[in-house]
Amino acid sequence: MYPDQFEFHRADSVSEAVELLADNPDAELIAGGHSLLPTMKSGLASPDALVDISDLDGLSGVERNGEVTHLGAMTTYATVADDDDLWEDATVVAEAASQVGDRQVRNRGTVGGNIAHADPASDLPAAMLAANATVHVHGPDGERSVEIDDFFQGMYATAAGEEGVVTGIDVPEEGENTASAYVKKPAPASGYALVGVAARLTFDGDEVTDARIAANGVMDHGTRLPAAEDAIEGESVDADAVAVAGDAAGDSLDEYMVMEDQQASQEFRLQLLSAYTERALETVGERAGHM
Amino acid sequence: MERTIELTVNGTDHQVTVEPRTLLIHALRDEMGYTGPNVGCESSVCGACTVHVDGEAVKACTELAVRAEGSEVTTIEALGDEDDMHPLQESFQEEHGLQCGYCTPGMVMTAAVFLEEEPDPDRAEIREALEGNLCRCTGYQNIVNAVESAAAEMAGAVEPATDGGTAVEEGGD
Ligand SMILES: Cc1cc2nc3c(=O)[nH]c(=O)nc-3n(C[C@H](O)[C@H](O)[C@H](O)COP(=O)(O)OP(=O)(O)OC[C@H]3O[C@@H](n4cnc5c(N)ncnc54)[C@H](O)[C@@H]3O)c2cc1C
Ligand code: FES
Ligand code: FES
Numbered sequence: 001m002y003p004d005q006f007e008f009h010r011a012d013s014v015s016e017a018v019e020l021l022a023d024n025p026d027a028e029l030i031a032g033g034h035s036l037l038p039t040m041k042s043g044l045a046s047p048d049a050l051v052d053i054s055d056l057d058g059l060s061g062v063e064r065n066g067e068v069t070h071l072g073a074m075t076t077y078a079t080v081a082d083d084d085d086l087w088e089d090a091t092v093v094a095e096a097a098s099q100v101g102d103r104q105v106r107n108r109g110t111v112g113g114n115i116a117h118a119d120p121a122s123d124l125p126a127a128m129l130a131a132n133a134t135v136h137v138h139g140p141d142g143e144r145s146v147e148i149d150d151f152f153q154g155m156y157a158t159a160a161g162e163e164g165v166v167t168g169i170d171v172p173e174e175g176e177n178t179a180s181a182y183v184k185k186p187a188p189a190s191g192y193a194l195v196g197v198a199a200r201l202t203f204d205g206d207e208v209t210d211a212r213i214a215a216n217g218v219m220d221h222g223t224r225l226p227a228a229e230d231a232i233e234g235e236s237v238d239a240d241a242v243a244v245a246g247d248a249a250g251d252s253l254d255e256y257m258v259m260e261d262q263q264a265s266q267e268f269r270l271q272l273l274s275a276y277t278e279r280a281l282e283t284v285g286e287r288a289g290h291m
Numbered sequence: 292m293e294r295t296i297e298l299t300v301n302g303t304d305h306q307v308t309v310e311p312r313t314l315l316i317h318a319l320r321d322e323m324g325y326t327g328p329n330v331g332c333e334s335s336v337c338g339a340c341t342v343h344v345d346g347e348a349v350k351a352c353t354e355l356a357v358r359a360e361g362s363e364v365t366t367i368e369a370l371g372d373e374d375d376m377h378p379l380q381e382s383f384q385e386e387h388g389l390q391c392g393y394c395t396p397g398m399v400m401t402a403a404v405f406l407e408e409e410p411d412p413d414r415a416e417i418r419e420a421l422e423g424n425l426c427r428c429t430g431y432q433n434i435v436n437a438v439e440s441a442a443a444e445m446a447g448a449v450e451p452a453t454d455g456g457t458a459v460e461e462g463g464d
Contacts, residue, residue, distance in 0.1 A: 006311055007311065030358075034335065038335050041352075103401060103405070104349055108350075191422075
């Protein structure tokens with residue numbers, strides 16, 4: 001399986017990459033290549049040109065300033081999942097990265113590529129939503145920051161647009177009173193998320209004062225679950241409250257938009273959503289010492 | 292469209308002319324003659340094509356040769372030969388970790404970096420590490436045994452751990 005012919009450009013800077021993309025509507029950025037190359041090999045995508053950003057200094061690596069952890073777009077899942085400090089500071093992101101694909105995939109795939117590609121069954125979107133991340137995008141009109149809640153727009157569609165380069169992601173550090181988790185039901189064949197739930201809870205004593213809960217694999221893009229958030233806020237994380245929040249998980253979603261394919265019906269996906277929302281909340285509760 | 296790239300394979304410098312679309316696995320096998328890594332699924336799933344790129348296990352069917360420019364690539368050929376086998380190669384033989392052998396180069400290359408990072412893994416960790424390598428023959432049991440016994444051998448253990456092979460395990464691939 002060979003991809004179709006294409007021209008290959010290695011960008012020397014982000015601005016050059018942005019220009020190359022703007023000049024050629026049929027050009028695609030290549031980061032880790034672990035979504036793009038498989039689609040090109042199977043003939044589902046045939047870009048005229050690839051713009052490689054993998055050699056750009058400053059696009060990969062983890063930096064922290066005490067408030068946020070900055071993940072360069074080209075940082076691999078392996079780097080993120082091996083970062084002990086990130087397991088402390090933003091558990092949900094490290095945990096989601098550790099569950100992507102397999103070892104070889106994690107050595108190559110990138111955090112920027114994951115969210116820019118916005119596959120509905122990817123692992124990072126819900127984790128970034130729960131972590132309340134900010135995405136840095138460099139486009140033809142310059143640089144901008146996008147709140148994660150505004151980033152995912154649909155299947156394979158994001159606020160970065162066709163010509164925007166995601167340059168990095170800022171993940172706020174969880175304070176002492178915050179804990180988080182990502183739990184996933186992998187699709188049996190592909191390993192992608194059939195359903196994955198990310199949760200981050202902030203506590204005042206036993207009481208949840210703020211909840212961010214989001215799901216992968218259920219809608220056409222990673223999606224917050226406001227009904228589950230409302231159900232757990234103001235409660236303590238005990239078995240009853242967790243069950244109520246799990247039941248509520250699907251309530252805020254447009255039911256006709258819930259994904260359905262040969263792997264799972266809408267009904268089964270919603271059942272998984274409830275069960276995995278409960279698991280995510282239980283895990284956070286345990287980590288916070290409340291269960 | 293073709294371009295000439297330089298890369299190091301198993302310590303030897305190579306110059307090779309490839310199309311941008313040439314996958315690293317094809318450059319290695321067809322242009323440079325390293326036929327150790329195999330082409331299995333061609334779709335990033337089976338791991339038969341696994342090589343090391345700058346010390347990391349990578350599926351060579353999911354990388355462009357042009358992107359390996361300047362890299363150090365290691366294939367199974369560098370791990371050892373018949374007279375001087377790597378402990379993993381020995382243990383795959385001893386533990387019957389292969390039948391047709393098609394998956395073996397990838398299995399061994401993934402296991403080799405894994406054991407560098409985790410010299411004393413338990414069986415669950417070995418299975419997790421080999422998640423990206425599929426075998427259609429062995430049923431995995433003996434592969435896990437082989438990696439376990441190579442780890443013991445490499446750690447200089449007196450007795451190779453060959454005892455774990457009969458228990459029924461959860462979580463098969
Ligand atoms: C066998 C296998 C199993 C997998 N399992 C999982 C899994 O369990 N969970 C999961 O989440 N993913 C999984 N993946 C997908 C993997 O995570 C990809 O790495 C990811 O979806 C895309 O990231 P990438 O860096 O490889 O991007 P690429 O493949 O290089 O690019 C993907 C798309 O995003 C665009 N893009 C890339 N980087 C940027 C950027 N910085 N700015 C703007 N646009 C950009 C590209 O133009 C392209 O259109 C799997 C892949 C394989 C091959
Ligand atoms: S041939 Fe590369 S993963 Fe199967
Ligand atoms: S020994 Fe035949 S595929 Fe593994």
